[in-house]
Amino acid sequence: MSTRGMLIVLSGPSGVGKGTVRKAMLKNSSIKFDYSVSMTTRQMRPGEVDGVDYYFRTNEEFEEEIKNDGMLEYAKYVDHYYGTPLKYVNQKLDAGIDVLLEIEVNGAMQVREKMPDGVFIFLTPPDLTSLRDRITHRGTDDEKTIDKRMEKAKKEIQMMTSYDYAVVNDKIPNAVEKIEGIIRSEHLRVARVIDQYKKIIGD
Ligand SMILES: Nc1nc2c(ncn2[C@@H]2O[C@H](COP(=O)(O)OP(=O)(O)O)[C@@H](O)[C@H]2O)c(=O)[nH]1
Ligand SMILES: Nc1ncnc2c1ncn2[C@@H]1O[C@H](COP(=O)(O)OP(=O)(O)O)[C@@H](O)[C@H]1O
Incomplete structure (x- = not known):
């Protein structure tokens, strides 16, 4: 029997660099x-x-998914729904593949309830000024939305205490290296590998 995959939850305020770090990991990492x-x-x-x-969907389509228990978690963020389709996650984990979710804090806390053996990582900015600079520099939001995202960011950073790990995204390669280290260590946790040793140590 193959070991179940590990669920990795990456959260952090909008603009901190979650997408950038995730893409860097998918491209270059040995993980x-x-x-x-x-x-x-x-x-x-x-x-x-x-x-x-x-998956870009209408409000009606999203609400239909919620009704059909199709979401692992979901949240409203700056006036829109965001959520994780449950089926894909379960399929991959069952196949022994690790799955990474990049989601905001309310959704992450729902996942914590449902899948407590996940690994919860919070990506933080070096400071709030650089966070604002990154969102502005990305050029995807108007001033009003940036203000909303910054207000939200302050509240989100307070939620850091509910996570297992905090990683500062100062330089992308540094953040990637730290997250890789976390994932490697988590794979060695006795609770995750114990099944492989049952033959030696018995049940
Ligand atoms: N709860 C939840 N949050 C999500 C999900 N997907 C994305 N988000 C979060 O929603 C927030 C807004 O996402 P987006 O509009 O793409 O902005 P960006 O991540 O700041 O580029 C971010 O904090 C995302 O991490 C999801 O499936 N569930
Ligand atoms: N370590 C970093 N230093 C400087 N800029 C960064 C860093 N990480 C990401 N960025 C930039 O910040 C902006 C927001 O990054 P993004 O990955 O979209 O954030 P998120 O997914 O958390 O909203 C992008 O323009 C990105 O190039």
Whole structure:
């Protein structure tokens, strides 16, 4: 029997660099995992692709998924729904593949309830000024939305205490290296590997 995959939850305020760090890990890292594409009702940004960046859905479609118990978790964030389709996550974990979720804090806390053996990592900015700079520099939000995201960011950073690990995204390679270290160590936890030793130590 193959060991079940590990669920890795990466959260952090909007603009901290979650997507950038995740893409860097998928591209270069020796760490293997699948990324769970989220569903959202927000508008597609230029360059985004349906099914790759998000599954872009209408409010009605999203609410139908919720009703059918199709979501592992979901939250409203700056007036839009965001959520994790449950089926994909379970399929991958059952196949022994690690899955990474990149989600905001309310959703992460729902996952904690349902899948407590996940690994919960909070990505933080070096400071609030650089967070604002990154969101502004990304050029995807107007001033009003940036203000909303910054207000939300302060509250989100307070939620850091509910996570297992905190990683500062000062430089992308540093953050990637730290997250890789966390994942490697988590794979060695006795609780995760004990099944492989049952033949030696008995039940
Ligand atoms: N709860 C939850 N949050 C999500 C999900 N997908 C994305 N988010 C979060 O929703 C917030 C807004 O996402 P988005 O509009 O793409 O902005 P960006 O992540 O700041 O580029 C971010 O904090 C995301 O991490 C999801 O499936 N569930
Ligand atoms: N370590 C970093 N230093 C400087 N800029 C960064 C860093 N990480 C990400 N960025 C930039 O910050 C902006 C927001 O990053 P993004 O990955 O979209 O954040 P998130 O997914 O958390 O909303 C992007 O323009 C990205 O290039």
